[in-house]
Amino acid sequence: MASTETAIGTEKGTLQELARRHLWMHFTRMSAYQDHDVPIIVRGDGCYVYDEHGKRYLDGLSALFCVNIGHGRLDIAQAGADQARDLGFFINWSYAHPPAIELAARVASLAPGDLNRVFFTSGGSESVESALKLARQYHGLTGSPNKYKVIAREIAYHGSSFGALTATGITSLREPFEPLMPGGCHVPNTNTYHLPEGFDVSELAEAIAQRIEFEGPDTVAAVILEPVQNAGGCFTPPDGYFERVREICDDYNVLLISDEVICAFGRLGEWFGAERYGYQPDMITTAKALTSAYAPMGAVIASDRVAEPFLTGTHSFTHGFTFGGHPMSSAIALANLDAFEREGVLENVRANEDALRSTLESLKELPIVGDVRGAGYFYALELVRDKATKASFTDEESETLLRGYLSGELYRRGLICRADDRGDPVIQLSPPLIAGPEQFEEIESILRPVLAEAGERMHVNG
Ligand SMILES: Cc1ncc(COP(=O)(O)O)c(C=O)c1O
Numbered sequence: 001m002a003s004t005e006t007a008i009g010t011e012k013g014t015l016q017e018l019a020r021r022h023l024w025m026h027f028t029r030m031s032a033y034q035d036h037d038v039p040i041i042v043r044g045d046g047c048y049v050y051d052e053h054g055k056r057y058l059d060g061l062s063a064l065f066c067v068n069i070g071h072g073r074l075d076i077a078q079a080g081a082d083q084a085r086d087l088g089f090f091i092n093w094s095y096a097h098p099p100a101i102e103l104a105a106r107v108a109s110l111a112p113g114d115l116n117r118v119f120f121t122s123g124g125s126e127s128v129e130s131a132l133k134l135a136r137q138y139h140g141l142t143g144s145p146n147k148y149k150v151i152a153r154e155i156a157y158h159g160s161s162f163g164a165l166t167a168t169g170i171t172s173l174r175e176p177f178e179p180l181m182p183g184g185c186h187v188p189n190t191n192t193y194h195l196p197e198g199f200d201v202s203e204l205a206e207a208i209a210q211r212i213e214f215e216g217p218d219t220v221a222a223v224i225l226e227p228v229q230n231a232g233g234c235f236t237p238p239d240g241y242f243e244r245v246r247e248i249c250d251d252y253n254v255l256l257i258s259d260e261v262i263c264a265f266g267r268l269g270e271w272f273g274a275e276r277y278g279y280q281p282d283m284i285t286t287a288k289a290l291t292s293a294y295a296p297m298g299a300v301i302a303s304d305r306v307a308e309p310f311l312t313g314t315h316s317f318t319h320g321f322t323f324g325g326h327p328m329s330s331a332i333a334l335a336n337l338d339a340f341e342r343e344g345v346l347e348n349v350r351a352n353e354d355a356l357r358s359t360l361e362s363l364k365e366l367p368i369v370g371d372v373r374g375a376g377y378f379y380a381l382e383l384v385r386d387k388a389t390k391a392s393f394t395d396e397e398s399e400t401l402l403r404g405y406l407s408g409e410l411y412r413r414g415l416i417c418r419a420d421d422r423g424d425p426v427i428q429l430s431p432p433l434i435a436g437p438e439q440f441e442e443i444e445s446i447l448r449p450v451l452a453e454a455g456e457r458m459h460v461n462g
Contacts, residue, residue, distance in 0.1 A: 015040055015052060016037055019040065020034075032403075036408075040052040044059070045071055046070045046071060047059055047070060047071075047434065049416070055414070057414050057415065058414060058431075058442050059416050060415050060416055060439075061416055061418050062289075062432045062433075063293060065230075065262040065267065065378075066288040066293035067432055068265055068266050068267065068289035068292050069336055069339055069343075069432070070433075075335065076291075077332065078335075079331045080328040080329070080332045082331065083099055083328050087327050090327060092120065092320075092325040093320055097325075097327050100120060103120075103333050104117075104325075106334060107299060110271045114303045114304040115284060115302065116304050116307070117302045117304065118302075119300040119302065119324070120297065120324040121321055122298060122323045122326075123297070124164075125160050125164045127261065127298040127299060128164040128257075128259060128261070129159065129163040130300045132150055132163045132222065132224075133319050134302065135150070135221040135283075136221050137319075138306050138310075141309040144253065147218065147253075148182070149183035149219050150184055150221060150223070151208060151224070152167040152168070152224045152225070153225060154186045154187070154189050155169050155232040156169045156226060156229050157169075157173075157422070160173070165177060166181040169189075169231075170231060170422050183219075185211055187207040187208055187211050189204075189235050191235050193382060193390065194390060201238040202238075202240070206244070208223055209252075212248070217254075222255040222256070223245065223248075223249055223254055223255070223257065225258065225259065226259045227260060227272075227276060228262075228263055228268065228378055232422065233381075233382055233420065234374035235373070243278070243279065245279070255306065256281045257282065257283045257284075258272070258273065258274045258279070258284045258285070260273050260284050260285060261286060261287045261288055263276075263378070264286040265286070265288075265290060265340070266289065267376050267433070268349075268375050268377075269346055269376045271346070276375065281303075282302070282305065282306050285300055289336075290333050290336070291332045292336045294332045295328055295329035295332040296329060297330070297332075297333055343434075348433060349433050352377075352440075353375070353377065355437050355440055356379065357372070359443070360381060360429065360443075360444070363381060363448060366451050366455060367455050367460045368455035368460045369381050369382075370383065377433055379430070380427065381427045381428075383425045383426065383427065383451075384424075385397070385458070385461065386460070392424045393424075395421075398425045402421055405453075406419045406450065406451075406454055407419045409453075410447070413450065415442075415446040417429050427447070427451075
């Protein structure tokens, strides 16, 4: 194959043609790009990105909840290059290097309570995979070798590798790959917008206890939950939910994993989502904004109790990835965390989250917007056919609404956000954490006419 440059210039045609011919895009219906251009993003600056034609877009999703510090931060990328001058790569298997050590100590100092031991990975699925294996081996070493099951919530996304997929509660993602790793069990999520009348929200946490009883407490290793569940559309926990989940986990000797691949590093205005809701997990899984995605990296942060059995005698966590704790990624993560602190990124979220909420809530004036929910800089608008009854759209209607109109039209008007129907149809917004009222107004000024038009097209009851 010729060099990419030669191929682009002469032999193989434009980037569009090369993308269609060679690039296997993730979770993407590639047939959609037979007739439409592949959106090719070439540059980023702050809250904005630019496509190959120079058109500007507000990145209302932080490139899938990743670029929390904003785009175009050469200083953060430079930290990786500076590190490469000393040591471009060395492994964390039996050896260590300064950036991974410093980052582990830094993350431990930020994490709540006794979450002091940091196991690095290359991304979110690897973090979840590692946490599930860690839970199993922990129980094996502490006298409960039959504890292997994991309880997660319906429609929650915890990653795509086989173990993580076992926890993922989205049928359409699981079905093509069955049978999965054994032991995945699911309970209702905290979708309080659609709770049946008379249903007491306290039953949502009790469902976990009931499921543990049903499965047999001696077989359950872990419960994995996001502080705010992404898939389905930013389901926040009801008051007291996590407090009760923590009690249940303690009662049954089950580890509580807080999956914060999205919620950590400022998304909810705190370093970790668990802090926002006041609970103490046994492990936190992270990725994405640890480096603000200037390099791929994830981490499992484990409590002293979970780490303890691995620190004596001949024991070790018999698991690892070559690139875990990569020195360049570690240096970039440290620079990213420095920038968070220096520039008051968490403070910016706290100062502006009410403004984001009220801007988005103003869209409830539109008949199609049934619910606005979320926290921090992490929001979903649920789209409904009938606000009075909360009736949703059929699968076919949802397809027409989201893929036939909304996704394309919002992008055409310069807003990148997520139109998602893994649960009921939602629009998700999750801007970079440096955003403020100017960006919120821009989001609203694009969403309002497009959602109004969508309501008319779908003959929504007004
Ligand atoms: C909560 C959660 N867990 C795990 C993952 C998997 O992360 P990755 O795509 O980096 O493998 C994601 C991805 O979005 C996620 O949102």
